[in-house]
Amino acid sequence: MLRSTCPDAHSSCSQIDLGWPSGNASIHTWAAWAETLVHVADDAGVSASLPRALRESLKWTIELGQGDKDFPAVYEAFRPLPSTSWVG
Numbered sequence: 621m622l623r624s625t626c627p628d629a630h631s632s633c634s635q636i637d638l639g640w641p642s643g644n645a646s647i648h649t650w651a652a653w654a655e656t657l658v659h660v661a662d663d664a665g666v667s668a669s670l671p672r673a674l675r676e677s678l679k680w681t682i683e684l685g686q687g688d689k690d691f692p693a694v695y696e697a698f699r700p701l702p703s704t705s706w707v708g
Contacts, residue, residue: 645690648682654675658672681696684696
């Protein structure tokens with residue numbers, strides 16, 4: 621369904637202004653929350669695989685220098701790199 625309403629979501633995402641809006645919390649704050657969520661899931665005896673994946677995504681985003689940005693900056697950690705043309 622999403623495909624029919626937004627057939628080329630990737631190209632739309634590549635048009636996003638990289639001056640990410642802010643107002644909720646920084647990636648540092650989200651990462652602390654995700655760490656807590658991992659511990660809570662472990663303590664409750666439920667799968668923590670999703671919280672761990674989120675935590676690692678947030679850590680990667682921080683390593684890329686986006687820690688002071690809001691949650692949409694996570695996209696930067698996973699955004700495809702511009703294609704490179706090889707002349708040969």
